[in-house]
């Protein structure tokens with residue numbers, strides 16, 4: 018109502034006194050000042066609505082006094098305060114810390130904690146009913162059943178009572194009309210039931226018991242400490258950290274479990290339910306908006322006790338978080354490379370330190386960073402070197418492709434084909450792993466040599482034969498696969514170069530036309546839902562041969578899987594990144610670890626052209642220790658992370674020249690600081706993405722150098738971003 022609003026505004030202006038800083042979810046470098054209208058109660062952490070330009074936005078009352086200088090009368094007033102718990106001090110400190118560390122505007126970091134604006138209003142109450150006294154006019158058997166259920170005076174929803182009494186809702190309606198029931202309002206139902214720490218505890222013995230005891234000792238102290246559970250695939254790490262979760266729940270604290278591919282880990286949720294009698298709440302980008310709101314709100318109110326989520330769950334403002342588990346801590350999916358570049362594994366540790374609670378990192382192949390922290394005593398490492406029960410690790414062999422060439426036109430060596438054949442005969446499952454979506458990574462014309470490239474990116478177009486498309490995996494650009502070469506016009510002379518999973522499936526079907534094959538990649542039609550169904554089907558034995566990308570590498574338990582074939586074990590090694598060996602080792606360990614989880618004898622065959630490569634040797638010998646020692650000493654020698662510090666500065670622009678000029682300008686703005694040097698600019702590894710040209714500067718510093726201080730000084734001196742120029746900082750980049 019216009020007049021109401023006018024007068025309210027006027028009244029507020031007349032008596033305004035106090036001002037507070039409010040952080041709004043925008044790329045603003047600091048909070049803005051707002052006036053607090055008389056009678057409005059706000060404190061640091063209050064979630065408020067404030068005017069910003071012509072809009073109303075959500076913000077959080079921030080810490081620190083106002084800087085003053087502005088006449089409070091000139092400031093705009095806070096429009097309203099939301100009726101939800103304030104963002105805890107812990108969370109505000111965490112946001113400030115992440116912003117300072119990643120050199121991001123705090124507003125952008127806060128935005129991750131305020132992602133669900135609709136969640137701030139309290140959930141509406143649900144209409145229900147309650148026995149009001151008296152007796153029905155006529156007692157039918159159905160009415161007797163309803164009265165039986167309701168006579169204790171507890172509240173029900175209409176349909177809940179009908180269901181419980183086994184009657185139709187019309188029976189209930191009849192009783193309402195007679196005044197037997199009164200209407201009441203019930204709090205909204207919880208999203209998930211409360212997990213019960215004693216529901217079905219596993220018996221732990223031997224090394225598992227010892228591991229659990231070590232973790233429990235940390236959890237009971239309820240203070241900041243980081244434990245690293247380093248145990249082979251199938252060693253029972255999950256059972257061990259379930260103990261830590263149970264203990265935390267008993268102490269009345271909330272738990273966050275971070276998982277790299279939460280959308281795909283339906284089996285994890287079920288396993289959690291088997292142990293705790295209820296599922297954890299899920300948090301990931303595939304949630305329906307309504308569910309997101311609910312999870313957010315119920316994490317804030319404390320209704321939800323355990324959240325299993327993707328990296329962004331780290332920014333949920335829990336009411337009283339007491340433990341974070343980071344499963345598969347080495348996984349690159351923990352790195353967000355969008356707006357605020359952060360590694361959720363590292364930031365989980367920070368959150369634990371600020372909140373003073375324990376953090377547990379879990380992996381079969383811990384990152385070099387975490388291993389070094391273990392060696393230095395910063396983290397306490399807990400080893401589980403063998404598989405649980407009678408399951409043995411698969412027997413792994415290298416297939417030297419220089420000697421065992423594939424059949425003409427194929428990519429699978431006769432050795433691997435034979436092994437698949439035997440596995441199919443035994444009624445067991447094979448997994449063929451190739452970390453490449455689509456049919457072929459490169460298409461070219463046999464007549465003129467034309468290569469199909471993305472018009473907006475420096476990458477080849479990948480053929481997806483099933484969809485009849487050529488796609489760019491950088492930007493999503495797609496076109497129909499043409500019949501003629503666009504350059505020379507020759508018909509039917511396009512050739513596919515190299516394999517993707519679709520092509521391997523074609524080859525497999527040629528050899529085993531009667532076997533049931535499934536191709537699993539993120540291209541699957543029907544999205545996450547369909548993927549979950551397929552994974553379920555595989556676990557139930559409804560497929561003989563699975564051909565998949567890294568989607569199948571993660572966490573799944575396929576009881577009948579006894580053969581893993583790695584189509585191209587060298588694939589990840591080629592890119593020249595110092596982390597390539599580590600990553601390849603981790604991925605191959607994880608994939609081969611899918612085999613033999615239930616005591617059946619199992620094998621792995623790794624096709625490689627470099628059988629002497631340390632990664633291949635480490636995989637087949639099972640000697641991860643020696644491999645890591647080498648990796649660690651190489652990093653130390655080259656002063657690379659974690660023995661040195663790195664930051665990458667990506668400068669992009671619509672023209673190559675603008676990007677390069679700006680990058681050079683930044684370089685010359687770098688201060689002279691002992692122990693820190695700037696490399697580049699050079700074309701970024703992906704020189705063109707979505708039509709933007711990219712140049713990269715790498716900043717390298719000794720271990721204790723003040724990287725953030727250096728970068729701040731550099732940015733302060735650098736030319737302003739103008740036109741299409743954009744500068745993105747990436748502290749601790751994934752590749753370097």
Ligand code: ADP
Nearest residue numbers: 219220221248249250251252253254255256405
């Ligand atoms: P990881 O997480 O190390 O890969 P899991 O925790 O998944 O290993 O354990 C591997 C298998 O062994 C699972 O099927 C799990 O149910 C089973 N398992 C592990 N520990 C126990 C235990 N203490 N009692 C019963 N089964 C267990």
Ligand code: ZN
Nearest residue numbers: 471474489492
């Ligand atoms: Zn592209």
